[in-house]
Amino acid sequence: MMKKVLNPFRYLPLRQAICWGVVGLILITVFMWQCGLRATSLTQIDFGGGALWNVLVRQLIIWIMFSLVLFVGGVLGSKSKVRFGDVAAFNLFARLPFSLSLLIFAIPSVKTVMGYATDMNMSAMMEHMTTLLFISIATMVFCIWYFFWTYKAFAEATNVKNSRGVAIFFVCFMLSYVASISILKMIV
Amino acid sequence: MKKLPKICPSCGGVLRVQTMFCAGCETRIDGDYPLPPLMQLSEEDQEFVCDFVKCSGSLKEMAQKMGLSYPTVRNRLDDIIGVLNK
DSSP states (O other): HHHHHGGGTTTTTTHHHHHHHHHHHHHHHHHHHHHTEEEEEEEEEOOOOOOOHHHHHHHHHHHHHHHHHHHHHHHHHHOOOHHHHHHHHHHHHHTTHHHHHHGGGGGGHHHHHHHHHTTTOOOHHHHTHHHHHHHHHHHHHHHHHHHHHHHHHHHHOOOOHHHHHHHHHHHHHHHHHHHHHHHHHOOO | OOOOOBOOTTTBBBHHHHHHHHTTTTOEEEEEEEEGGGGOHHHHHHHHHHHHHHHHTTTHHHHHHHHHOOOHHHHEEEEEEHHHHO
């Protein structure tokens, strides 16, 4: 059971991965739209708001762009034949922990405190240190989970593992992060 | 069932076949033969290859039978191909 939690990609049929991933994508898109959130990079969000289609397009761009970069990294680094569908499906499923972390904004006090953080209202933030600490710890746990699963998804989909796999994954992640900032800035 | 040793316990080299023996008529054949390529794989890999043949070469069926994802089964096959090519 623990093995399946740590690395579900060894056991997960592709069809299930894509189904759960799409369900997660749709649900988190609707949630973000409701909360006035939008993605500004691979791992960042803000209270920019926007129409539902805007939030969805941003999510899709992040998913497809990251999958493409990982696919290219896999093709260059793997001795096996790499399929884009495998990389994309597993990458979408691996994003579920990150989507789960955003549900923290359903808590009104969290939304309020993050609003203060966005406005750089330090005095107001200092009054809510406990909430800030909770947000920091919770998001850190989910982020670690997200990075771990994303690496495992990449390793299983491309058969690039160990130090070589970690190095290629790191490079792909950084490239995707920088590219996502630039691309998403172009969307109004 | 007894396990067939493939690696020399003394120097770690690959073992070769020198004697084949018939239990029926006690005929003994001496020579110097390399191990067949498939015999050089680990037991788990040999089992995998047998299951692969029994599944008519369908990785999809293998994945369902083994309870693993398709890419994982394909990666296993690629690793075995890498070993055989050496």
